[in-house]
Amino acid sequence: MSEETRATKRNQDSEEHLLPYKQILLATDFSAHARRAGQRAREMADKYQARLSLVHVFDDFILYDDFYEPVVEERFALQQSLQDAAEQQLATLADELGIENTADVRLLVGSPKATIISHAKEHDIDLIVVGSHGRHGLERLLGSVASGIVNSAPCDVLTVRL
């Protein structure tokens, strides 16, 4: 067998053993990196004919931190208007990505890393797509949410760079 035939056979064998992704989850913080991740997630979903879902986690840590005692009164109203804004951005992004089913678009509340991981487990996600970085600078190889997800995900993770 020639080297070329062997290489072709190797490629065929490895493709046969790769199961296609069925449930792809895009986690977005609406940053430029996450926007790029959205384009990749759409491409991957089209390639594998997978279901694409979208999640944003509203991190309420700052609102409920005791350091900010003076804003305690206002925090519920503030949380509501921030969540409304997030809902709107999610709806716009879902539209851009062609995600029509509202059940596939979720605004969740909590710590982003832990919430994304448990959402992925509950929904049998087999690929999580995130930006390599988000809103908190570029100084590290991966942002803290991205690296937390890579370390604890129950499935493959694609980190997308700009």
Ligand code: AMP
């Ligand atoms: P970071 O690790 O914070 O630099 O963000 C890296 C990527 O993680 C972003 O580009 C998003 O894809 C995702 N991400 C960060 N924060 C959130 C969040 N609150 N909700 C959903 N995805 C997030």
